[in-house]
Amino acid sequence: MDHEEAIKLRAAERYILQEHYFMCVECADEVRSVFALADNAKSVFAGQAQAATPRPVALQERPSNWWIRLRPAVAAPVAAALLLGVTLYQSVWVIPRLERDLANVNQAQTIPSVVARAATRGEDPVVEISEHDRFVQLILDVNVTIPDSSYTLEVYDEAGSLRFSVPAPAPSRGSLHLLLPVTGLKPGPYMIRVRPKSGAGSIPEDIDEYNFVLRSK
Structure with missing residues (x-):
């Protein structure tokens, strides 16, 4: 048997076999059972594959790449500018002022002084201050006939x-x-109340009042 005869024989056998399966009821039932089993297997495997497939997780919104790259480039110049501004402010304004204040404290200087009079003793005394004066001294003659431990000056x-x-x-x-x-005091009249804090002996009549006038040179 040559090759061509073998091919023809196999074709004839395939034809006879197919015809038998379609003509025979039992064989046809077996074929349908096989196809049904195959379909069921495909359904089962497809369900397992779908269950095993990871579900997509909602991604958090992230800033764009260009902004991520830009933020360090922007933050560095801004921080440098702020540092430069603070340094200039301290060098030009704060430090020189502190140096002047320290120099004024460490050197001898005069302070405008006045003896404040009681409110019932005539014209109010005047104390003159210049733009360079930082303090004014007031001398109060309090009544010591009634002993008091301390006072509050208002x-x-x-x-x-x-x-x-x-x-x-x-x-x-x-x-x-x-x-x-x-600092912060405007020219004009002022009043000082001296309140004793002795407790039992303190009555409203014990309060002494003193007046003075602040004037700019």
């Missing part, structure tokens, strides 16, 4: 607003020296 401006409240020990010779910063 300074009021012309509008009646309390500007300073200073505790002070009782003087040994009847005079209290009050040093006031002139």
